[in-house]
Amino acid sequence: MTALFDHHIHTDRSDGRVSLEDRARSVAIRPHGVSDHYPWRDKMRGEDDVLRYIDDAARLGLRVGLEFDLGVMPPLRAATRASLHYLIGAVHQLTIDGKRVAFDEAGRYLKGDRAAPFAQRDLYASPDLRRKILESMLEAVRHGIDEVGMDIVGHPTFLPLVALGDPEEMLPAEWQERFIEMCVRSRVAIELNESYRVPHREFLVRARERGALFSVGSDTHGKIGPLDRTEAMIREAALDRGAFLSGARVRRESSRI
């Protein structure tokens, strides 16, 4: 069985703990690229930092991506985007009615053992707020596809709502179908994220039935670990390994801008 390409890996160029040089060595463990956060505080501030990152990583023989922070990302020139091997677009916060809804706490919960209940449950009690979060998420994904030209949607169903209970209950089927349809239409790959354990099985089955493309993302910030959860997700949703990206973009159109 050929190893799947891991697109989503961080280095010390953003919040990872491993250098580009060490990442270049670990491709011997399994094929992977690097995809640091953009923007990232004092490290990935703008075009110049991104271009230096692409040069340094490519010189080491790495496939280079970026994890675009949808909604807060400063624009990059088309030429810079084109010189990346792939773009991952991901949502880490949303603004609802002028207020920032941060995903950090939900992220810690989903990455952990999930034994205790999610501490921020009460924050998301309002059905109106939940509906707005879902709509705002779809709009962020649409923006990533149509205007940023992303190739992969990173941790697609990672939302605070998913920390509240069964994702199949928290995410209406109709919302899942709209999400998947946007990706399928532009051949944007749906990431299976090892760290957050998303998307859930029913979402992946729906995506497979619509003919979606997929992508592996361990989202590691440290050492390269096994892809046990990803392999289980693939098995349980009966995904075809031939539908996974292998470190290169396959989109129908790279971007509208």
Ligand SMILES: [Zn+2]
């Ligand atoms: Zn992320």
Ligand SMILES: [Zn+2]
């Ligand atoms: Zn990441």
